[in-house]
Amino acid sequence: MQDNYLAKWLNDELTEAELAEFKKSEAYETYQKIKDSSARLESPEFDMDKAWQSIDQTKTVEETKVFILSPFKKFLRVAAVIAVLLASSFFYLSTLNESFTTEYAENKSITLPDASEVILNAESELAFSEKKWDANRNVDLKGEAYFKVAKGKKFTVETSEGLVTVLGTQFNVETRDDYFEVTCFEGLVSVTINGKExxxxxxxxxxxxNGNTTMLKTTLNGTPSWLSQESSFKSIPLHYVLDELQRQFNVEVSAKDIDTAQLFTGSFSNKNLDLALKSISVPLQIKFNLDGNKVLFYAEEAP
Amino acid sequence: MKADQQLNVCEEQVYKRVFNETSKTIFNYIYYKFGNEAKANDAVQEAFVKLWENCAKVAPEKAKSYLYTVANNLYLNVIKAEKVRLKYADATIKTTNESPEFIMEENQFKEKLDNALNGLPENQRTTFLLNRIDGKKYAEIAEMEGVSVKAIEKRMHLALKSLREQIDGI
Structure with a gap:
């Protein structure tokens, strides 16, 4: 007998030999009775019309429901996307650094999270991470700034030229092309240039x-002169002085027939351009010509 | 008819046709499983409403197996099977020339069969009744239950075997 021969028998799939053999077995009679009797079985009444009606009803109710819901669902979908975008951009932005910039002829005063004060001179940029501020007081500086650091943990100013580290003091940092100047007014400052502290x-x-480092004396307990609207210089090559003039007054400065590498000692006002131009030209015995926002310095003709 | 096949289940006429062809089978199928008419009616309702909601996603030729799956999943492990009560078509009226002894024997046999049917495991009873009452082919039952034809044959074989053993008191 093959597998599941009872199922095959019910389905008339047995071979004649198998059927003959099956008929001989004593169980056959009962199986035949089961087959006959079960053929007359009936399932309970099923009211198809009633079922159809109630489905039809639910169907229409569902339809209207769907109609009402779908614009809202669409709105929810859009809202969810916007929410995700907002949330992710918020997290992204909050990890970014806080940053401040000044343009030509502009100063800015910034209060850091620990109440330390920073005053940014013209055309400078200061960036720091507000989130990580508690862990390390670290600011990035391009240009010039005066720092009044609150007492606390190590405070580091990072510039392209070097690192300035302090614990709590007042100092000024200036970085311009190949020019790096740190002035300490109070306390002790550690300056690291190319790994040298x-x-x-x-x-x-x-x-x-240009990599030549010199130490200079300055006033004690003072403030940088630019805070009192004056730029002062002590044996500084002239072209840096002219650059500063350009930054402070937002003018285009050019020089003709002048040795801009000569050292300049003196100061100029950051408020009065005419006065500032005189402050530079008179001691150097050169002349200047102011035309709109263009300034030309030129050599005084030989008498 | 071919054009009709292409139509979506969302089309009222296609939907109605599927209902006419399948609703009774679904009702019986769930009834054989659990012996509960109310639950069987609910299953029909639920399956067809689900089909309507998803009519765009269900191809007409897949509608039947979709309905079986929904009905089947509805009570998965949720309700306990009750006693299945089946009626017998009154064949005895036509055979009034039978002796009273024969009729009595016949009725006794029916009672035994009823008891034996309720003693079957749910899947064997469902398979047996779908075949015997609804005349479903093994292949169709296999599709409904989501198993192979071989498995249905096995269930059928075991169902017959234990029915016979119950009835003959082995």
């Missing part, structure tokens, strides 16, 4: 031009 006590300033 220099301690800078109060009343000193460190100047690095």
């Amino acid at each position: 220099t301690k800078l006590p109060a009343g000193n300033s460190l100047l690095s031009i």
